[in-house]
Amino acid sequence: MTEILRNGTGLAQSSIIAAGVRDEILSGTRRPGERIGQQALAEQYGTSRLPVREALRMLESEGLVTVVSNAGARVSKLELDECVEIYRIREQLDPLLVSLAVPNYTDEDIARLTELERAVAMASNVEEFLSADRTFHVESYRAARSPILFETVERMWNTTQHYRRAYSHLVGDDGLGLNHLEHQLMLAAFRDRDASEARRLLYSHIRRTRRAFTRHPEIFQEA
Amino acid sequence: MTEILRNGTGLAQSSIIAAGVRDEILSGTRRPGERIGQQALAEQYGTSRLPVREALRMLESEGLVTVVSNAGARVSKLELDECVEIYRIREQLDPLLVSLAVPNYTDEDIARLTELERAVAMASNVEEFLSADRTFHVESYRAARSPILFETVERMWNTTQHYRRAYSHLVGDDGLGLNHLEHQLMLAAFRDRDASEARRLLYSHIRRTRRAFTRHPEIFQEA
DNA sequence: AGTTTGTGAATTGGATCCAATGTAACGAGA
DNA sequence: TCTCGTTACATTGGATCCAATTCACAAACT
Numbered sequence: 001m002t003e004i005l006r007n008g009t010g011l012a013q014s015s016i017i018a019a020g021v022r023d024e025i026l027s028g029t030r031r032p033g034e035r036i037g038q039q040a041l042a043e044q045y046g047t048s049r050l051p052v053r054e055a056l057r058m059l060e061s062e063g064l065v066t067v068v069s070n071a072g073a074r075v076s077k078l079e080l081d082e083c084v085e086i087y088r089i090r091e092q093l094d095p096l097l098v099s100l101a102v103p104n105y106t107d108e109d110i111a112r113l114t115e116l117e118r119a120v121a122m123a124s125n126v127e128e129f130l131s132a133d134r135t136f137h138v139e140s141y142r143a144a145r146s147p148i149l150f151e152t153v154e155r156m157w158n159t160t161q162h163y164r165r166a167y168s169h170l171v172g173d174d175g176l177g178l179n180h181l182e183h184q185l186m187l188a189a190f191r192d193r194d195a196s197e198a199r200r201l202l203y204s205h206i207r208r209t210r211r212a213f214t215r216h217p218e219i220f221q222e223a
Numbered sequence: 224m225t226e227i228l229r230n231g232t233g234l235a236q237s238s239i240i241a242a243g244v245r246d247e248i249l250s251g252t253r254r255p256g257e258r259i260g261q262q263a264l265a266e267q268y269g270t271s272r273l274p275v276r277e278a279l280r281m282l283e284s285e286g287l288v289t290v291v292s293n294a295g296a297r298v299s300k301l302e303l304d305e306c307v308e309i310y311r312i313r314e315q316l317d318p319l320l321v322s323l324a325v326p327n328y329t330d331e332d333i334a335r336l337t338e339l340e341r342a343v344a345m346a347s348n349v350e351e352f353l354s355a356d357r358t359f360h361v362e363s364y365r366a367a368r369s370p371i372l373f374e375t376v377e378r379m380w381n382t383t384q385h386y387r388r389a390y391s392h393l394v395g396d397d398g399l400g401l402n403h404l405e406h407q408l409m410l411a412a413f414r415d416r417d418a419s420e421a422r423r424l425l426y427s428h429i430r431r432t433r434r435a436f437t438r439h440p441e442i443f444q445e446a
Numbered sequence: 447a448g449t450t451t452g453t454g455a456a457t458t459g460g461a462t463c464c465a466a467t468g469t470a471a472c473g474a475g476a
Numbered sequence: 477t478c479t480c481g482t483t484a485c486a487t488t489g490g491a492t493c494c495a496a497t498t499c500a501c502a503a504a505c506t
Binding site for chain 1: 459460461462466467468469
């Protein structure tokens with residue numbers, strides 16, 4: 001009965017550690033190729049190395065970490081080809097997800113999404129933009145109530161996060177204008193409850209980003 | 224230098240165990256909802272429970288196993304809604320994958336795929352059919368050389384394997400005729416190197432299966 | 447007779463300890 | 477001075493041991 005921070009329903013320490021490392025990778029604290037020591041992680045979270053190892057296996061299955069036997073774990077790196085492949089997947093799945101969500105939108109949903117898009121447009125630095133952009137899209141997917149599809153999309157989003165950041169830093173504010181226009185068109189389709197139009201717009205949105213990556217292969221160069 | 228069965232490049236015991244359990248789940252030896260004891264697995268593979276736990280975490284991330292804290296691991300069950308969701312994903316990804324493969328087909332590839340389809344048509348029982356059908360599709364994807372997309376598709380395939388088996392047992396030979404016709408049309412598109420036609424045909428192929436599931440919700444009833 | 451509660455065993459989660467592999471620094475030789 | 481080989485160290489992989497939680501069975505109570 002002591003109000004000790006209980007692990008909730010089945011939240012083992014390995015899950016907590018995995019979530020922490022995941023956040024650190026997504027936030028850019030840990031960069032691709034960087035080594036992840038078990039001992040260091042164990043000390044950081046005040047546990048033994050055992051839950052750490054399970055956490056690393058979980059992250060490996062998510063594609064965020066690459067484990068080599070007897071050589072340790074590293075943050076996964078992506079080649080341009082692989083990033084393009086993932087974006088091809090997203091070109092298919094994100095539009096499907098949004099097309100499932102649009103019919104379920106309430107007026108409140110659309111008002112909230114409009115506000116979230118304002119936050120994207122008003123972002124004053126790269127980190128703010130990345131965070132707001134992700135929130136906008138994630139929230140636009142919520143009404144689909146398709147947890148498996150959502151998780152699959154989120155996984156694709158996560159593994160490419162670092163390169164989206166690198167691209168944003170590279171181009172600065174250029175291209176944000178197009179991004180804003182596409183978001184506005186999507187919001188219009190949302191208001192019309194036009195699922196197929198929202199689907200096409202999101203497809204183009206992601207496709208354009210994919211082609212932008214192809215124009216900037218230097219992002220994927222070895223450090 | 225001793226030719227001891229080396230673990231190859233990074234094949235830890237946890238990966239071996241995970242592969243074994245994965246096979247047992249896919250082959251139907253372990254049924255959805257069935258408990259997976261750590262101790263039993265450890266004895267089966269002659270190791271301690273430690274690699275077993277890592278293996279279960281990996282399978283959990285793949286969606287094949289559901290782990291509840293302090294309550295053990297079980298083979299994942301799927302509701303009809305979830306299975307439909309996964310098939311909606313496959314409707315998008317499998318066609319993309321085949322459309323990437325078709326342009327790369329050699330004449331030998333097409334000859335081999337024709338043979339593999341004959342094996343599907345000649346399958347004399349459910350297990351043979353499932354195995355041959357999977358081989359045909361997997362081989363048709365190989366030329367795409369898109370490992371990430373392939374792995375994603377394979378994951379979707381794996382989590383729904385049990386229900387495909389249940390459906391096949393339920394309907395027997397009915398519907399196999401349509402399956403064969405669709406495969407023949409796909410082969411024709413392959414020979415023409417008509418990627419967009421192959422894509423549409425595979426979309427219809429998977430969509431039809433999804434709708435068949437919806438007509439047989441009894442497959443997903445509690446045992 | 448059905449429900450509930452308590453006690454027991456079985457199973458899971460975690461920590462410490464030991465072996466094996468990979469890495470790196472150091473030294474010797476060309 | 478550069479290269480190669482050897483040795484020492486750090487890190488990972490695995491096994492055994494201990495604590496905590498859950499589940500099952502049985503007994504008692506309503």
